[in-house]
Amino acid sequence: MKKIIFRKLLFDCLIFFLITLLSLSLIIWVFQAVNFLDIIIEDGRDHLVYLKYSLLNLPKIVSKLIPFSIFIAFFYTLNKYETNNQLIIFWNFGVNKLDLIYFIFKFSIFLVLIQLILSTLIVPKSQDYARTLIRDSSTIKFESFVKPKKFNDNIKGLTIFAEKKDRDGYLINVYLKKENKINDFQITYAKKGIIQNINNYQTLILFNGQTLNFINNQVNSFTFSRSDFNVSNLETNITTYIKTQENSTKHLYSCVLEIQKDLKITQPENCSISNYSNVIKELYKRIYIPIYIPLLVLTTLLLIIYSKEEVNHFKMKLFILFFGFVIIILSEMSIRFVEITFLQNFKILIIPFIILISFLIFINFKLKFKNKNENLY
Secondary structure: OHHHHHHHHHHHHHHHHHHHHHHHHHHHHHHHHHHOOHHHHOOOOOHHHHHHHHHHOHHHHHHHHHHHHHHHHHHHHHHHHHHOOHHHHHHHOOOOHHHHHHHHHHHHHHHHHHHHHHHHHHHHHHHHHHHHHHHHOOOOOHHHHOOOOOOEOOEOOEEEEEEEEOOOOOEEEEEEEEEEEOOEEEEEEEEEEEEEEEOOEEEEEEEEEEEEEEEOOEEEEEEEEEEEEEOOOOOEOOOOOOOHHHOOHHHHHHHHHHHHOOOOOOOOOOOOOOOHHHHHHHHHHHHOHHHHHHHHHHHHOHHHHOOOOOOOHHHHHHHHHHHHHHHHHHHHHHHHHOOOOHHHHHHHHHHHHHHHHHHHHHHHHHHHHHHHHHHHO
């Protein structure tokens, strides 16, 4: 009977958790997807690339929202049970409060494992694949770069400007600046231009213009009636190198070992002495932050101890809600204080365990004290 009651309560918590997590994730994902529209509008990439890139950022959003969603779900469900007198029915059936608390607390360890899988495996892999998608994709819509009366420098080494675009698709008064080296660049002006496909290559055809070449502080120029400019293999200025958070957990761990042993660093990318602090912080975020989840669940379980008949019940609910948000903020802020050695990080690492043990001692003491008082009467 107890197992059925425990599972029913846990099931309700998980259902609300999934609803909260999916709802918040979709809302944030939509806002981010709108920002990612620049990949098409500004960067001229394919719609399929945009869709894949947007979807690959969803695991990161989900991972970030899991602790918050868990806290809200357990707080709401337990408070609802208390308000509807459902917890009183549990106690009347002989359910021990301490057994229920430990049952849910043990299940929170399973939630930690899920979060670890997400943060250490799925999220880095999806972020790396998203960056690879951008890096390997080609810009197929050069015309999206050209906006009348606006200088566009999204293409690496190239700035383009056109005064206007007529009804036939011709660009009027086109200006191009192509940079090859620091002191080596080319400026081209043309009265008209149009983008066409020539032999399956996008080509900017310029008419009636002049080109100025600046090479080693020397200038030479030539005029043309027509000049073809291949724009198929141009690269954009979007970041394509692998960021620290996009490296796999295995590679980051190898990086730490190599730096500590003063070995020759071969991989991963961004593995260097100057970036060592960021690598440590990234590992801390992936591996250690999920440990705060049982602490959040245990905080909500304080609602079981304090019934609604008690005088300060409402104040206690506000305290639990406030303390839960403090723990979430503390877990995120602690990343900033991570140092490069274990001894320096010892205080940060021990904080959640101190709070967790204190909570368990307090709950045991509180329930045993209540039971003694009830037995006296």
